[in-house]
Amino acid sequence: xxxxxxxxxxxxxxxxxxxxxxxxxxxxxxxxxxxxxxxxxxxxxxxxxxxxxxxxxxxxxxxxxxxxxxxxxxxxxxxxxxxxxxxxxxxxxxxxxxxxxxxxxxxxxxxxxxxxxxxxxxxxxxxxxxxxxxxxxxxxxxxxxxxxxxxxxxxxxxxxxxxxxxxxxxxxxxxxxxxxxxxxxxxxxxxxxxxxxxxxxxxxxxxxxxxxxxxxxxxxxxxxxxxxxxxxxxxxxxxxxxxxxxxxxxxxxxxxxxxxxxxxxxxxxxxxxxxxx
Amino acid sequence: xxxxxxxxxxxxxxxxxxxxxxxxxxxxxxxxxxxxxxxxxxxxxxxxxxxxxxxxxxxxxxxxxxxxxxxxxxxxxxxxxxxxxxxxxxxxxxxxxxxxxxxxxxxxxxxxxxxxxxxxxxxxxxxxxxxxxxxxxxxxxxxxxxxxxxxxxxxxxxxxxxxxxxxxxxxxxxxxxxxxxxxxxxxxxxxxxxxxxxxxxxxxxxxxxxxxxxxxxxxxxxxxxxxxxxxxxxxxxxxxxxxxxxxxxxxxxxxxxxxxxxxxxxxxxxxxxxxxx
Numbered sequence: 001x002x003x004x005x006x007x008x009x010x011x012x013x014x015x016x017x018x019x020x021x022x023x024x025x026x027x028x029x030x031x032x033x034x035x036x037x038x039x040x041x042x043x044x045x046x047x048x049x050x051x052x053x054x055x056x057x058x059x060x061x062x063x064x065x066x067x068x069x070x071x072x073x074x075x076x077x078x079x080x081x082x083x084x085x086x087x088x089x090x091x092x093x094x095x096x097x098x099x100x101x102x103x104x105x106x107x108x109x110x111x112x113x114x115x116x117x118x119x120x121x122x123x124x125x126x127x128x129x130x131x132x133x134x135x136x137x138x139x140x141x142x143x144x145x146x147x148x149x150x151x152x153x154x155x156x157x158x159x160x161x162x163x164x165x166x167x168x169x170x171x172x173x174x175x176x177x178x179x180x181x182x183x184x185x186x187x188x189x190x191x192x193x194x195x196x197x198x199x200x201x202x203x204x205x206x207x208x209x210x211x212x213x214x215x216x217x218x219x220x221x222x223x224x225x226x227x228x229x230x231x232x233x234x235x236x237x238x239x240x241x242x243x244x245x246x247x248x249x250x251x252x253x254x255x256x257x258x259x260x261x262x263x264x265x266x267x268x269x270x271x272x273x274x275x276x277x
Numbered sequence: 278x279x280x281x282x283x284x285x286x287x288x289x290x291x292x293x294x295x296x297x298x299x300x301x302x303x304x305x306x307x308x309x310x311x312x313x314x315x316x317x318x319x320x321x322x323x324x325x326x327x328x329x330x331x332x333x334x335x336x337x338x339x340x341x342x343x344x345x346x347x348x349x350x351x352x353x354x355x356x357x358x359x360x361x362x363x364x365x366x367x368x369x370x371x372x373x374x375x376x377x378x379x380x381x382x383x384x385x386x387x388x389x390x391x392x393x394x395x396x397x398x399x400x401x402x403x404x405x406x407x408x409x410x411x412x413x414x415x416x417x418x419x420x421x422x423x424x425x426x427x428x429x430x431x432x433x434x435x436x437x438x439x440x441x442x443x444x445x446x447x448x449x450x451x452x453x454x455x456x457x458x459x460x461x462x463x464x465x466x467x468x469x470x471x472x473x474x475x476x477x478x479x480x481x482x483x484x485x486x487x488x489x490x491x492x493x494x495x496x497x498x499x500x501x502x503x504x505x506x507x508x509x510x511x512x513x514x515x516x517x518x519x520x521x522x523x524x525x526x527x528x529x530x531x532x533x534x535x536x537x538x539x540x541x542x543x544x545x546x547x548x549x550x551x552x553x554x
Contacts (some may be wrong), residue, residue: 025409070354074347082344085463086363087384092463101486103409107364108385108465109427132302132380140481150386150466151459177529177547182428186362186369188385189427193466210380233534240552250527250553252454257510268513270454271548274526275517 002074017049020061025103027060028053034068042072046079054097060104063093111185112148113192114158117241118170118199122218125241126199128165131212140227141217143194153267155254158195166214167205170197174251175269176240179233194237196244220244250274282518294326297338298312302380304337305330311345323356329372337381340370388462389425391435394518395447395476399494402518403476405442410487418494420471430544432531435472443491444482447474451528452546453517456510469513473521473528481548496522527551 020028053061063081065072067089071111081093085107096102118126127141135142146161148154155172162170173196184190206214219241229233243249252269284534309327330338340358344366358370362384373379395403404418412419423438425431432449439447450473461467485489496518496546505511520526528548 063299067354067359070351073350077344077347082365083363083368084365086360087464088359088361091360091363091368091439105462106388106424106426108388108462109425110387110389110468111383111385112387112468146455147383148386150385150464152466154457177545179534179543179545180431181543185382185385187364187427189389189429191387191389233543233545236532236534236547240547243552247551247553248549252529255513257456257513266456266458266510268454268456268510270517271527274524275520276524 006160013074016045017052018063020049020053023060023062025060026058027062028058029062029064031064032066032069033055034066037069037072039071039075043079046076050079050095050097052217053172057098061094061095061097063092067091067094101196110191112154112157113145113190114148114154114161115143115145115192115194115237116158116162116170117143117176117194117196117237117244118162119219119241119245120199120202120216122216123219123245124212125219125222126162126166126168126204127164127217128206128214129212131210134158135227136212138227141215141222142227144214148193152271153254154193154195155267158193158197162197165207165211167201167203167207169200169234171200172197172254176244176249176251177237194240196241249272292551293322295322295330297326297330300339301336303335304339305335305537306341308341309343309346309349311343313353314346314349316352318350320352320356323353327356327372327374334375336373336375338372338374342368342370344368359497374482387466389431389434389466390422390467391425391431391438392420392422392469392471392514393435393439393447394420394453394471394473394514395439396447396496396522397476397479397493399493400496400522402496402499403439403443403445403481403491404499405483405491406489408487412504413489415504418492418499418501419504421491425470430531431470431472431546434469435474439474442484442488443483444478444480446477449474449531451530453521453526453528454514470533471517474520476500505507525550 018030019028023029051137073091076093081095084092084094092270094104096104126145129141130136144162144165147152148157159172162168176194176196178191178193180191182189204214223238240249250273253272254267254269257266257268295307297307300306350368358372361369361371371381373381405421406418418447421439421442425434436447436449439445443517453471453473454470455470459466481491500515505515517526527548527550530549531544531546534543534545
């Protein structure tokens with residue numbers, strides 16, 4: 001079973017185990033390095049490790065496998081592991097050891113997007129035409145939109161997207177509304193936050209790669225577009241923006257939270273106007 | 278190169294290509310069946326397919342690889358594919374063919390949770406003690422919480438979690454506030470929606486597997502707990518619940534949207550009280 005280029009015969013490895021750290025839920029996490037490893041040696045180490053962790057009563061066993069070690073994925077699956085999630089550089093494999101029901105946390109289920117309502121003092125809104133996508137070539141002027149990155153705050157993502165797409169600096173005001181939709185991308189769901197931002201600069205410089213054109217457009221002209229009038233979601237958003245502009249509609253604004261449970265910085269979004277803070 | 282148990286010699290396969298369907302973004306999607314396939318035959322088919330798709334100017338090539346075909350992951354990676362995302366039953370591999378920058382959509386980045394504020398006519402709130410987790414054994418009474426599944430509406434998830442954990446039937450009222458936090462689970466971010474629900478039944482039956490105890494507790498007793506007083510997030514939520522109870526605080530309530538862009542049913546959440554619908 002041992003391969004000729006193995007650094008050590010697999011027999012000698014049988015009493016060694018994989019390096020692992022304990023997690024907070026009675027499990028262990030193995031972070032494999034990028035060092036190439038022979039599949040037979042890996043299986044031998046893995047079996048000894050699983051036996052050891054079972055004796056210790058460990059629950060979930062996680063193996064973070066860099067893409068360079070993709071040769072070890074098939075052997076791990078044969079030992080009872082499955083894919084929990086994956087990113088471009090690694091696969092996260094997991095194996096639930098107890099006979100009790102699996103209580104491992106679910107994988108990320110949602111993508112998050114933002115759309116930005118930005119109005120100047122002349123009641124003009126910031127709108128763009130995109131180079132790609134479903135609306136390409138339709139002549140539609142729409143609010144700038146973008147994807148919230150992993151680890152990025154919604155309020156920061158909205159400011160960043162406006163800057164990238166139009167060159168406009170802005171300050172986040174609040175979330176006016178949001179939509180949850182499903183199967184937007186394979187089986188994943190989608191949360192789409194419509195945000196209001198205050199412009200801090202006014203000179204538009206459209207992003208070359210993604211934006212065909214950008215302009216300040218009278219709000220009435222924006223809402224009069226057939227696309228806005230014919231789509232229930234777009235009509236609602238236009239109504240909300242109008243209510244915000246004229247009638248003191250109150251959305252959710254961000255309050256920074258000091259760290260709870262040793263988590264990094266987080267924001268609580270709520271109706272501050274009604275809370276009287 | 279051909280293996281003895283191949284249905285056909287790989288040479289004969291070279292002029293065949295993998296079955297694929299076009300996506301909306303100039304790419305193709307290959308859904309591999311669970312049928313075992315020899316790795317050499319796969320590589321031969323894949324190379325012929327890639328050459329064909331390049332000639333057609335295709336952009337992203339997606340291969341949905343069932344876990345049963347994990348032997349084909351390493352060969353695909355060697356041909357230039359990487360892991361876009363994975364679930365327990367499959368890996369999604371992708372390869373961007375053009376020389377232009379990769380515009381493939383990002384993987385799901387957020388997990389979504391709910392917490393439920395449920396109050397009866399005696400100003401008592403529905404609270405639970407959990408069997409597992411960080412708060413186990415602390416004696417803390419907390420709102421029922423849970424994870425929103427892929428494809429599940431936030432409003433449905435809140436009703437389901439209350440029913441599962443406490444046996445109480447309820448009707449969704451609105452989202453009072455939400456928190457976005459980061460690195461809650463490996464590199465993924467988290468959105469946690471605090472929801473208000475109206476109870477429709479009052480006889481508590483705690484879930485055996487996860488819930489140690491459940492009860493209706495006077496709201497003042499809930500907020501007086503040190504855990505609530507000492508954590509900024511918990512204090513804010515208690516204040517919001519109080520403002521909702523006494524002062525007409527307005528959160529975001531769901532409006533069902535008829536399908537836009539042939540997406541499945543979705544909900545728009547907004548401040549309906551301020552919108553005067």
